Amino acid sequence: MDIIPFNRPYTSPRAASAMMDAAERGHLSGDGHYTKLANTLLRALTGANRVLLTTSCTHALEMSAMLLDVGPGDEVIMPSFTFVSTANAFALRGARPVFVDIRPDTFNLDERLIEDAITERTKAIVVVHYAGVACEMDEIMDIAGRHGIPVIEDNAHGFGGRYRGRNLGTIGSLATLSFHETKNIQCGEGGALLVNDEAKFEPAEILREKGTNRSRFFRGQVDKYTWVSLGSSYLPSDLLAAYLVTQLEEFEEIQRRRRTIWDRYRTELADWAPERGFSFQYCPDDREHPAHLFALMAPDLEARQAMIKHLGEHAIKAVFHYVPLHSSPVGSSFGERHLPVTDDVSERLVRLPLFPTLADHEVDRVIAAVRSF
Numbered sequence: 428m429d430i431i432p433f434n435r436p437y438t439s440p441r442a443a444s445a446m447m448d449a450a451e452r453g454h455l456s457g458d459g460h461y462t463k464l465a466n467t468l469l470r471a472l473t474g475a476n477r478v479l480l481t482t483s484c485t486h487a488l489e490m491s492a493m494l495l496d497v498g499p500g501d502e503v504i505m506p507s508f509t510f511v512s513t514a515n516a517f518a519l520r521g522a523r524p525v526f527v528d529i530r531p532d533t534f535n536l537d538e539r540l541i542e543d544a545i546t547e548r549t550k551a552i553v554v555v556h557y558a559g560v561a562c563e564m565d566e567i568m569d570i571a572g573r574h575g576i577p578v579i580e581d582n583a584h585g586f587g588g589r590y591r592g593r594n595l596g597t598i599g600s601l602a603t604l605s606f607h608e609t610k611n612i613q614c615g616e617g618g619a620l621l622v623n624d625e626a627k628f629e630p631a632e633i634l635r636e637k638g639t640n641r642s643r644f645f646r647g648q649v650d651k652y653t654w655v656s657l658g659s660s661y662l663p664s665d666l667l668a669a670y671l672v673t674q675l676e677e678f679e680e681i682q683r684r685r686r687t688i689w690d691r692y693r694t695e696l697a698d699w700a701p702e703r704g705f706s707f708q709y710c711p712d713d714r715e716h717p718a719h720l721f722a723l724m725a726p727d728l729e730a731r732q733a734m735i736k737h738l739g740e741h742a743i744k745a746v747f748h749y750v751p752l753h754s755s756p757v758g759s760s761f762g763e764r765h766l767p768v769t770d771d772v773s774e775r776l777v778r779l780p781l782f783p784t785l786a787d788h789e790v791d792r793v794i795a796a797v798r799s800f
Contacts, residue, residue: 431789433744435782436608436615437681439673449669457662461669468675469619473586474594475602477622479635480668481661484583484605484618488516490634490661491551491579491601491620494627497522501550505581506536507753508769509555513581514752518761522550526753528766532709534722534776535562537768541570549574554599555581558708559716561590564598577601577624586611587682587717600624606671611685611719612678614671617663634658682717684783688790689718692779695794696723703800704730721779722748723797728774734800735777741796748776 439445449461462480469478481487497503499521505513507526514524527544530537534557541552552571554562571578578598582588583605585595596602601624606617620635622628633640638658674681693707700706704726710716725731731747738745751769752758779793 428742430742431744431780431785431792433746433778433780434609435784436613437674437783439670439677441673441676442670445669445673446666449665452665454665456664457668459665459668461665461672462663465668465672465675468672469604469621472675472678473596473604473621475597475621475623476625477628477631479620479622479631479661480663480671481618481620481635482663483512483616484581484603484607485512485516486661487603487618487620488512488579488581489519490631491603492516492520492522493634493657494601494631495551495577495579497550500548502546502548503551503553504536504541504544504549505553506555506557506769507751507758507764507766508534508557508749508772509581509752510583510749511752511755513553513555514758517551517553518757523761524752524758525549526751526758526761526764526766526769528768529557529772531768531772533557533560533562533711534708534772535560536567538563538566538570541567542574545570545574545576549576551577551579553579553581555583556585556588556595558722559585559588559595559719560708560710561585561588561595561714561716564590564593568598579603580621582621583607583610583618584719585717587678588719589715591713596621597623601627611681611717612671612674614663614667614674617667617671630656635661681783685718685781688781688785689721691790692721692781692794696797699798718781721781723777723779724772725775725777731775731777734797737800738793738796741792741799743793743796744780746778747773748778749773 501522503517577600580599580602582596588595602621604619641652706724708722753764
């Protein structure tokens with residue numbers, strides 16, 4: 428029996444020809460023809476005013492920290508139930524991540540706990556739209572506005588998601604996307620920074636170009652470029668951008684297939700789940716998730732581990748998710764935090780295979796195996 432992997436990265440049939448075209452154009456470094464095309468497509472798909480393609484979501488988060496001048500002594504509020512990059516980006520600048528618990532329904536930062544975590548040292552609030560289910564952004568933006576604190580959307584999961592009619596990634600001052608091979612749209616490794624605060628765009632451009640005004644030079648706005656600020660190299664190769672463009676052009680098709688698979692899981696496990704003490708992540712009616720992952724919640728850690736083992740015996744790879752950052756060796760060094768919901772969700776969550784080339788018969792196998800648990 429063939430193994431059904433947790434993820435199988437999708438490659439467009441046009442990817443090879445696009446990458447060959449990029450090579451033949453003779454511009455393999457960043458900001459070539461395909462980088463510019465990717466930026467244009469991303470602006471159209473997200474509705475963001477300004478988009479900068481980056482080498483990873485991690486680097487886009489690091490750029491966000493630098494653009495907000497985060498430094499030693501500052502505090503940044505964020506969930507503990509997230510990938511380590513969310514915290515690393517700010518800890519690398521000398522700031523202290525302040526981990527706040529998540530909601531038990533959406534698994535997102537609990538907006539009701541944010542205000543109590545704010546101090547005079549709070550420099551930013553980072554929200555993570557888990558599985559692309561939007562956080563309670565109106566409440567969070569209201570809190571942030573009253574305290575004069577910028578909000579960053581870590582939207583690694585949420586490309587294509589919406590909150591009350593607004594695209595995720597266009598609500599906070601800055602937002603980041605991931606194009607890692609596990610994401611809905613991918614180029615192996617890649618990301619993007621969405622700049623919604625117009626005043627931050629030129630500094631972001633300079634930061635991304637090693638601290639130079641090189642972008643302005645190529646637009647003919649200055650007669651030469653030079654080192655004008657601190658920065659680094661966050662430009663992906665145009666070869667990767669070419670690969671990414673083919674997926675962006677197929678965005679709707681990829682999303683339709685992911686949605687079909689997600690909907691089948693949700694519909695065909697709906698009666699089984701409550702009978703066995705399992706449940707699902709909640710997505711409120713006023714938001715749309717992009718079918719990034721399917722989270723199945725076991726009644727306890729023992730059942731979660733048993734389910735993963737059971738699916739493995741049926742040649743199906745299912746996985747758990749984040750080990751909470753506040754309980755990690757590095758995370759705990761920023762101060763002890765009691766986050767009971769985060770700990771509980773982390774112990775019970777299992778993710779089922781979900782990718783666009785998952786065939787119908789494979790979906791049948793996954794559903795049958797889960798139901799036989």
